[in-house]
Structures are given as C-alpha cells and as structure tokens.
Amino acid sequence: MTILNQTDNQPLIELQGITKVYGTGQAAMHALRGIDLHINEGEFVAVMGPSGSGKSTCMNILGCLDTSTAGTYKFRNIAVDQLTRNQRTRLRRFYLGFVFQGYNLLNRTSALENVELPLIYRGTPAAARRARAAHALETVGLKGWESHTPGELSGGQQQRVAIARAIVTEPEVLFADEPTGNLDTARSREIMDLLSGLNRDDGVAIVMVTHEPDMAAYAKRVVRFLDGLVASDEPNGRET
Numbered sequence: 001m002t003i004l005n006q007t008d009n010q011p012l013i014e015l016q017g018i019t020k021v022y023g024t025g026q027a028a029m030h031a032l033r034g035i036d037l038h039i040n041e042g043e044f045v046a047v048m049g050p051s052g053s054g055k056s057t058c059m060n061i062l063g064c065l066d067t068s069t070a071g072t073y074k075f076r077n078i079a080v081d082q083l084t085r086n087q088r089t090r091l092r093r094f095y096l097g098f099v100f101q102g103y104n105l106l107n108r109t110s111a112l113e114n115v116e117l118p119l120i121y122r123g124t125p126a127a128a129r130r131a132r133a134a135h136a137l138e139t140v141g142l143k144g145w146e147s148h149t150p151g152e153l154s155g156g157q158q159q160r161v162a163i164a165r166a167i168v169t170e171p172e173v174l175f176a177d178e179p180t181g182n183l184d185t186a187r188s189r190e191i192m193d194l195l196s197g198l199n200r201d202d203g204v205a206i207v208m209v210t211h212e213p214d215m216a217a218y219a220k221r222v223v224r225f226l227d228g229l230v231a232s233d234e235p236n237g238r239e240t
Contacts, residue, residue: 010077011038012173012205013062018071020057020228031057033228035071039173040057044199044206046216046236049225055209056177058225062207063089063096063175063218081208097166097204101178103158105150105165111137112146115165121170136164140194156187173205174198181216192218 020032031216039045049055060066061073064080065176068090073080075091083091102206104113107131112133119129137146140160150158159179166174176195180188210216217236 011074012041012043012076013037013039014072014074015058015062016074017071018058018061018068018073020061020066021069022053023202029034030228032061032068035228035230037207037223037233039207040198041172042203043221044196044219046219047207047223047225048211048213048216048222049231053225055225059175059177059209063098064092064110066085068147074188093118094169095172097169097171097174099159099162099174099176099179101168101181101226103150103155103182105158105161107150110147110149111142111153111161111164114150114161118169132168133164136168137161139167140164141210146201147180155183155186156190159187160185160194163191163198166201167198167204169175170203173207176206176208178211180210180212186213188215 015035015037018035022029022031027162030117033056035058037058042104047055047059057066061068068081068232071081075095080091093221106117115133116129123150124132134146137143140163142157142160142164143172145153145157150161153161163179174195179195180191183191195206195208199206206219208215208219216222220236221228222234222236223231
C-alpha cells in the first residue's frame with residue numbers, strides 16, 4: 001500500500017459533520033448526529049458515554065468497520081469516505097490495530113499463531129512473520145508462552161495476546177473497545193499500563209472506548225458522547 005503522507009499541522013484523524021442513520025422514514029435511528037473530532041499523532045484518547053450514545057458507532061467508522069451516512073473522515077488527510085471497500089480494507093490492514101473486550105482469539109491456535117494472523121493477510125513470509133509475532137509477544141510480557149492456546153492462558157494473558165496481535169503490524173493507531181471489560185482490577189491495571197507504555201514509548205496513538213473512569217484516567221484526553229453528539233472534549237490532566 002502506498003505510504004500515506006501527512007500534511008504539516010494536519011491531525012492524524014479528522015471527522016467533520018459525521019452522521020450515521022440506520023433505517024429510513026419513521027423507523028430511522030440517528031446514531032450519530034454530526035460529529036466533529038480530531039485525533040493527533042501519538043495521542044491517547046478515552047471515549048466515554050452511556051449505552052446508545054454513539055461512541056461504538058463512531059469507533060466502527062474510525063476503524064473502517066462501518067461507513068458514515070454523511071460527513072467527512074480523513075486519515076492523514078486522505079478522504080476515507082471516498083475510498084473503495086478494498087482500499088478501506090487495506091487502510092485497516094496496514095495502518096490500524098484493534099483490541100476488543102472479548103479477545104477474539106482462535107481457541108485451538110497457539111498464541112504465536114494468533115499473533116501471526118494479520119501478517120498472513122498481508123502476505124508476510126512465514127519466517128518473518130514468526131519472528132515479528134515472537135517479538136510482539138515479548139513486548140507484551142509473554143515470552144515463553146508462544147505455544148500456549150487461549151484455554152491455557154488467563155484472561156489477562158489472553159488480552160495481552162490480543163494486544164500483541166494488534167501491534168504486530170506496527171499500526172499508526174490502536175482502537176481499543178472496552179479492553180479491560182472482562183478483567184479484574186489488578187489485570188485491568190496491567191493492561192492499561194501496557195497500553196500506556198505503547199503510547200508513551202512507541203508513539204502509538206490509542207483511541208479507547210470505556211465505561212470505567214479509572215481506566216479513562218490513563219488517557220491524556222477524554223471525549224464524552226451523549227445522544228449521538230460530542231458532549232465534551234477535554235484534556236485529562238494526567239501524565240502517563
């Protein structure tokens with residue numbers, strides 16, 4: 001994929017007037033009602049709001065998992081809403097990483113093989129992808145666990161494998177949807193410390209949906225959604 005060039009002073013991600021409508025006529029449901037949002041390179045942004053506020057819909061659009069009804073989405077000044085389906089797939093494959101609440105690991109597949117999957121889709125040669133997957137697992141503190149299947153790992157370890165899978169492609173931005181939702185307090189803090197380190201040390205931009213104020217406190221900025229709109233967008237005041 002052609003490397004995207006970022007214009008000076010241009011946000012990494014920019015949404016302008018984004019709407020999303022499901023259904024038509026009286027059955028129409030307006031999930032997003034005109035979102036303006038920007039995310040700069042290397043930021044850590046927490047997205048909060050009650051259920052039905054539009055935050056997950058916005059996350060899906062940002063991750064090229066869904067498209068808007070109207071408005072403009074730019075990634076490195078490229079109009080994503082004007083890309084073809086295949087072009088959006090390639091943008092997702094080469095520039096974006098994803099971590100979900102449910103881990104989404106293949107149960108009968110080793111940790112190493114789970115982490116390799118995005119590189120298989122890229123067409124990376126076997127030896128190179130194994131080496132990169134092993135390095136990603138080491139980065140998240142799972143060196144020595146490469147051959148273990150998800151059933152042989154704790155919830156926290158499974159989420160670490162999921163993070164390794166997300167970062168093995170060296171994404172520009174990592175989208176995390178309730179990454180600690182299935183974990184206890186201690187494991188949640190471990191995962192948040194890991195995400196903070198990736199942001200601080202490796203410069204990976206992170207956009208994280210969460211309901212938990214304690215987890216949002218790790219971010220440098222908090223965006224709150226309400227009724228399909230951005231209700232507030234403020235610095236968090238915490239150095240991570």
